Amino acid sequence: MKSSPEEQERVMTLQTLDTSLTQLAHKEKTLSVIQALEILTISHNSTRDLIIAAETEKADIKHELSKSEIDVEQVVTRIEKDEKRMASGTASPKELEQMQHELASLNKRRSELEEIELEVMVRVDGIDDRIKSLSVERDQFKLKMAELDAQKTKELTDIAEAVSSANGQRADIAAKISAEVVELYEKIKKTGDGIGAARLIEGKCDGCHLSINAVELSKIKETAADEIVRCEECRRILVRPKGF
Ligand SMILES: [Zn+2]
Numbered sequence: 001m002k003s004s005p006e007e008q009e010r011v012m013t014l015q016t017l018d019t020s021l022t023q024l025a026h027k028e029k030t031l032s033v034i035q036a037l038e039i040l041t042i043s044h045n046s047t048r049d050l051i052i053a054a055e056t057e058k059a060d061i062k063h064e065l066s067k068s069e070i071d072v073e074q075v076v077t078r079i080e081k082d083e084k085r086m087a088s089g090t091a092s093p094k095e096l097e098q099m100q101h102e103l104a105s106l107n108k109r110r111s112e113l114e115e116i117e118l119e120v121m122v123r124v125d126g127i128d129d130r131i132k133s134l135s136v137e138r139d140q141f142k143l144k145m146a147e148l149d150a151q152k153t154k155e156l157t158d159i160a161e162a163v164s165s166a167n168g169q170r171a172d173i174a175a176k177i178s179a180e181v182v183e184l185y186e187k188i189k190k191t192g193d194g195i196g197a198a199r200l201i202e203g204k205c206d207g208c209h210l211s212i213n214a215v216e217l218s219k220i221k222e223t224a225a226d227e228i229v230r231c232e233e234c235r236r237i238l239v240r241p242k243g244f
Pocket of ligand 1: 206233
């Protein structure tokens with residue numbers, strides 16, 4: 001296939017742009033900020049779940065607290081009732097004795113219930129502290145996530161810009177290469193790990209990195225400069241140095 005040395009140079013430029021496009025696509029997929037953001041999101045979500053669990057626990061304990069408050073109130077009401085009755089002087093000595101017994105056990109019960117109430121309140125305080133420190137942690141995660149998200153957006157924008165610029169240059173260069181040569185290059189590129197054209201450097205193909213034997217080299221030397229040469233090993237377009 002015919003192709004002027006200048007055109008073959010343009011094919012090499014096309015190759016350079018395509019290689020950058022491949023690298024950019026790889027970079028986009030493997031940005032470390034994406035992975036960091038994923039890890040951070042997991043930490044944030046587990047902290048958020050711990051807060052939800054602590055709040056549920058607090059609601060349960062508060063329910064327990066109001067129950068024990070009602071228990072205390074009931075005992076207090078009974079104590080007041082008994083005390084009133086005793087003070088009224090209408091009770092018989094036997095009833096008085098009974099009420100005194102009852103009052104003693106009611107007071108004991110009251111102090112037990114109040115102790116339970118206090119214990120529950122201490123537990124609520126403990127959970128409040130836990131929720132507070134978890135919330136600080138969650139907010140820090142959120143802040144860091146927003147930072148990383150902005151960084152990710154910036155990095156992706158930079159990549160998109162580089163891709164768009166390479167594509168623009170690519171279109172300009174491809175327009176200056178014959179359709180036939182572009183087609184050949186694209187065909188080889190598809191099956192050649194993204195490399196359709198390579199330079200001949202110091203007797204080696206820069207595509208497959210294999211040395212070209214002396215017989216083949218002298219055959220290449222005899223081939224006209226405006227003729228496309230293909231590597232015997234990898235079949236890629238082999239671009240010779242000027243005056244080779
Ligand atoms: Zn080769």
